[in-house]
Amino acid sequence: MSRCLKHPNNELSSGWIYVHPETRKIIRGRTFPELVEAAKEYAREHNFPIGSEFSRQLEEAVCDDAPSLCKECQVEGEPIKVTAGMVLRGTKTMIAFLVAGRPVVDQPEATRRAGLCYRCPKRSRFRTSCGGLCNEMKRIVDRIVGTRVTGVELGLSACGICHCFLSASVWLPLDVQCQGVNDAQRSGFAKVRETYPCWKEC
Numbered sequence: 001m002s003r004c005l006k007h008p009n010n011e012l013s014s015g016w017i018y019v020h021p022e023t024r025k026i027i028r029g030r031t032f033p034e035l036v037e038a039a040k041e042y043a044r045e046h047n048f049p050i051g052s053e054f055s056r057q058l059e060e061a062v063c064d065d066a067p068s069l070c071k072e073c074q075v076e077g078e079p080i081k082v083t084a085g086m087v088l089r090g091t092k093t094m095i096a097f098l099v100a101g102r103p104v105v106d107q108p109e110a111t112r113r114a115g116l117c118y119r120c121p122k123r124s125r126f127r128t129s130c131g132g133l134c135n136e137m138k139r140i141v142d143r144i145v146g147t148r149v150t151g152v153e154l155g156l157s158a159c160g161i162c163h164c165f166l167s168a169s170v171w172l173p174l175d176v177q178c179q180g181v182n183d184a185q186r187s188g189f190a191k192v193r194e195t196y197p198c199w200k201e202c
């Protein structure tokens, strides 16, 4: 379970502190966003890389030093209602999958993706009372997943950004599943990656 800051915008009396793991330099900020900016500035000045997980890594480091500032990240949002539009999009993805010759990623990659989704604060669930549409979605997922398992229980989990069925999408190559991702969702994934290492780089 990953940890998230309870109140990242609060000003702490002693300030927010991050100790650089290599130089042991103490970096401070009045709020967590200010701490991230100060740490980025320090990294730039000293030619340390600033990866897409930079802010998330700082958050984990702060939580290591001050666990009382943190809580478990919420991993499930409001249940998502399955709609006819989602079934249509799922059908299109399934057709793209079949036309491409049923390509899937290898087991380690699918398991890596499933682990990230499982801990992701954007993971949600489908509402279970959706009758025929749910059955239709299940049929699509079964055609893609078959008997494959990742070892990570994703069940009815959905991505809160694109509303895809995660137990199927973790197996699909990006060039197949990204065909169903629109610009707003693409921006949503980019926003998630500012604080969490989402694998879905469409």
Ligand code: SF4
Binding pocket: 116, 117, 120, 121, 122, 123, 158, 159, 160, 161, 162, 189, 192, 197, 198, 199, 200
């Ligand atoms: S696809 Fe990305 S944003 Fe969606 S649940 Fe998985 S890690 Fe989170």
